Amino acid sequence: MDSRTEIREFLSSRRARIAPERAGLPAYGGNRRVKGLRREEVALLAGVSVDYYVRMERGGLAGASDGVLDALASALQLDEAERDHLFHLARRSREPGGPRRRGPAVRVRxxxxxxxxxxxxxxxxxxxxxxxxxxxxxxxxxxxxxxxxxxxxxxxxxxxxxxxxxxxxxxxxxxxxxxxxxxxxxxxxxxxxxxxxxxxxxxxxxxxxxxxxxxxxxxxxxxxxxxxxxxxxxxxxxxxxxxxxxxxxxxxxxxxxxxxxxxxxxxxxxxxxxxxxxxxxxxxxxxxxxxxxx
The missing domain is CATH 3.30.450.180 (Beta-Lactamase)
Structure with a gap:
């Protein structure tokens, strides 16, 4: 699975689990078509534009600063492990792609x-x-x-x-x-x-x-x-x-x-x-x- 796909699935899955009420947002209308938060609601909570958040959820984390990633983690109410994973995915998206490689043999001293x-x-x-x-x-x-x-x-x-x-x-x-x-x-x-x-x-x-x-x-x-x-x-x-x-x-x-x-x-x-x-x-x-x- 490529990094853009992993970013998209991770962010969309975290967004889907948060009801507006849990995020402190009013839930207008009784027939929401999405499970959890809408993209524009996540953008509001993270303090970024809707277009920018949509690009991030589509896998575009390469240009996101640590401050933006922290704001996104707060908006999605990520725990410590999830926040670390988000930063790992962002770091990975900034690196050039490469072939899978076998890790060095592990020797326990x-x-x-x-x-x-x-x-x-x-x-x-x-x-x-x-x-x-x-x-x-x-x-x-x-x-x-x-x-x-x-x-x-x-x-x-x-x-x-x-x-x-x-x-x-x-x-x-x-x-x-x-x-x-x-x-x-x-x-x-x-x-x-x-x-x-x-x-x-x-x-x-x-x-x-x-x-x-x-x-x-x-x-x-x-x-x-x-x-x-x-x-x-x-x-x-x-x-x-x-x-x-x-x-x-x-x-x-x-x-x-x-x-x-x-x-x-x-x-x-x-x-x-x-x-x-x-x-x-x-x-x-x-x-x-x-x-x-x-």
Missing amino acids: PTLQQVLDAISDAPAWIGNGRCDVLAMNQLARALFAPVLADPRRPANTARFVCLDPEAAKALFVDYDQVVGAVAAKLRMEAGRNPHDAELTALVGELSTRSEPFRQRWASQDVRLHRSGRKRMRHPIVGRLDLDVECLELPAEPGLHLNVYTAPAGTPTADHVALLASWAATRQTPATESDAHNG
Whole structure:
């Protein structure tokens, strides 16, 4: 999908969700032909001419200043992730087009694997914006054993969720939310790295083979992944209600560290300790980064 099409679909979808009353505008007439705001109403709220907004919604963001983009984000009531995505799309439209390219091989430094291994009482793993699992500690391998059943490396959580739905529904209590989160994360990454050939191939594969992913991808939703709650049913220890923190790694742009914890004294904390005991008895497979780099 080219950048003009993405801009048009993103802006029109955000405009369609805002009723005039929500934007503080009078809703004249009882038979509005458009869902949400009209283009002229968005232009009014953003402080630009109607013609200029129409050009922007048709994909013409290349000449828009940061001030105009901020005003547009406010008019459309974009959240932080949506605002970032708008700026990514604008930046992309200013750059000359280019062929899709394969990103450089990602190598997780040995010291980062040491950090993971030092986290002995919480599942922890390192991934990228394509949902690739690049390195894990022993407890994370145990927690995500169903994801690692696919022999392809690096393992990919998006592929597991969307292409092995029965196994994913068994593992994730809130399966529908997880599918939506996957699509929103990949949409955000596509705005950041539009020429990533591996990302393009992944989105194409998921769109072709997964109707739930295709529907959520079409929604144009984007999301920042920083923290949250993951409810899981592990085949060995049962129900786990885990708090998730997603931490960016400043020395490794594009990579993030995910750590899963539970408050002490809760059933989930007890189940995590049981999972750790079970994991210690298993033979440790090659790390994800080893398989990826090999």
